[in-house]
Amino acid sequence: MVETIRNVLQTFLPEKLKIHHMLYRLPAIAEFLEELIAQTLKDNGLENDWKPNRSHAVSKDLTLETGQSFSIKSGVYDPKKGTLRFSGSRLGKHDTLEQMVEAINDTHADYYICLAKVESDWSSIPEKHEDKKYQLFVFEASMLNYNGVWGVTESKKGGFKYVMDIPGMHAKINPSMSYQLWTTVSKSLIGEPEVLIA
Numbered sequence: 300m301v302e303t304i305r306n307v308l309q310t311f312l313p314e315k316l317k318i319h320h321m322l323y324r325l326p327a328i329a330e331f332l333e334e335l336i337a338q339t340l341k342d343n344g345l346e347n348d349w350k351p352n353r354s355h356a357v358s359k360d361l362t363l364e365t366g367q368s369f370s371i372k373s374g375v376y377d378p379k380k381g382t383l384r385f386s387g388s389r390l391g392k393h394d395t396l397e398q399m400v401e402a403i404n405d406t407h408a409d410y411y412i413c414l415a416k417v418e419s420d421w422s423s424i425p426e427k428h429e430d431k432k433y434q435l436f437v438f439e440a441s442m443l444n445y446n447g448v449w450g451v452t453e454s455k456k457g458g459f460k461y462v463m464d465i466p467g468m469h470a471k472i473n474p475s476m477s478y479q480l481w482t483t484v485s486k487s488l489i490g491e492p493e494v495l496i497a
Contacts (some may be wrong), residue, residue, distance in 0.1 A: 304412065305437040307343045309493045312414075315339055316431065316497030324425040326416055328373040328434075331407065333360050336371055350439035358388055358406045363366065369390055370408040374415040376434040376492060383415055383436055383489065387474060387480035389471060396461055399472060400445055405478060407440045442488045446468055 315335045319327050327335055330353060337349035360371040374385030388406070388460035390399040413436040420432040447465040454460065461472040467485040472478050486492070 300410065301437050301439060303431075304340070304345075304369075304410070305435065305493060307345065308339060308412070308435055308437065311343060312336065312339045312435070313495045314497050316433065316495065320427075320431050320497050324427060324432070326373065326421070327414065332373055332414055333371045336414075337361050343435065357402075359408045367410060368408040369410045369412055370440070372411060372413040374413045374436075376415040376417050376436075378417055381486045382483050383413060383486070383492075384481065384483040385413055385415070385435075387482060389477040389479045391474075393478075396449055396472070399461075399478065399480075400449065403445045407443075410437065410439055411489075412437050414495070424439050431497040433495040433497065435495050436489055438489040443468065443482065443484060456461040 300374060312335065315338060316327060318332065319335060329426050330351070333349060334351060337347055340347055340361075340363070347361045348364075349361040359368045362368040372385040372452040374383050376383050388403070393399045393402055415434040415436065417432070417434065422429060422476060425431070445462045445463065447468075447470075449461050449463045451459050452462050452471075458475050459476065463470045467484040471481050473481065
């Protein structure tokens with residue numbers, strides 16, 4: 300499934316991104332990215348349930364007719380470190396760290412599609428004529444493991460965050476950001492990205 304999705308997106312998503320960038324200089328993110336990916340999959344025989352109504356199951360942005368679910372993310376790729384960083388669900392409705400980790404594990408999709416950018420590839424104020432370069436990752440959710448030992452790190456400015464480190468992966472939950480989950484994962488776990496130019 301990973302290869303099928305990656306091949307379809309690598310081949311056909313750049314054209315939709317080019318259309319996006321005829322109107323917008325900013326990267327395709329959030330629901331705009333979800334719709335571009337859902338349309339690309341559907342146009343190539345991968346029927347899915349994505350609808351432009353902004354209401355999806357937690358962590359599952361679309362599900363194929365054949366049953367596989369996907370979480371679609373924008374993110375940042377650091378080629379020097381070989382790491383992808385992206386944000387996840389806000390977990391503030393849970394009372395304890397244990398409940399937050401349980402929620403992460405119980406609600407994840409089967410696969411991730413992440414369209415990341417390398418910061419140095421994008422101007423701080425992108426121009427219309429510039430190539431828009433993205434890094435495409437498609438990987439199984441099982442590559443991410445949030446069941447490591449979580450600890451508490453105090454901030455120099457006050458406050459704290461929950462952190463977890465295992466080989467190839469770092470995760471944190473930041474209370475000052477509505478307990479949002481942030482994940483940094485090595486390409487050694489999720490594979491090399493495919494470069495897309497729009």
